[in-house]
Amino acid sequence: MATYRVQFFDGDYYPRQEKANQAGVICYVEHHFNSNDTQPDTNYSMAIVGTNASDTSKAWGEAYTQLVSERFHIDDNGLQIGGTGSGNVEKTHMPAILLEPFLVSMEDGATWAEKRQDDLAAILAQTIKTQFPAGGTVGFSIGHRGRTSHPADHGCTSKHGKLEDDLASAVLLKAKALLEA
Secondary structure (H helix, E strand, O other): OOOEEEEOOOOHHHHEEEEEEHHHHOOOEEEEOEOOOOOOOOOEEEEEOOOOOOHHHHHHHHHHHHHHHHHHHHHHEEEEEEOOOHHOOOOOOEEEEEOOOOOOOOOHHHHHHHHHHHHHHHHHHHHHHOOOOOOOOEHHHHHHOOOOOOOOOOOOOOOOOOEEEHHHHHHHHHHHOOOOO
């Protein structure tokens, strides 16, 4: 049976990636939640990879968004290659994805981010185990949290007033527990 260990990385986005490279992690996850104030009823699952993404990163991101879409009955916006957010994962030397599982500006999305964290953690752990069956150290990054250049940035605020980085942190801590069990 494969063994997994999770290591968290913080700081600005580029230094996080460099720390993960130096640590030799097998894969890297940056977790965010999305929001849309102009279309509050919109909801979808999306993963972002760098323009230099490996086939493994792409397959992993696609598998993640498909499972989230199925479990939460929302649109699968699929994989975005490059564009907004891709710089958060482009400097890694290992497969890397930035997760945007759904929009917390929407009532359902805010409720799911608070009350269905176990489902999100299970999907993330499942896709990691599937894509990286040999095990190893997994790198986690809590989206907006810990940015030295913007310490007050906590990401978006959910429809229920929760901070994005707190919600993402809760999901990643649960995924860590599943992977290391």
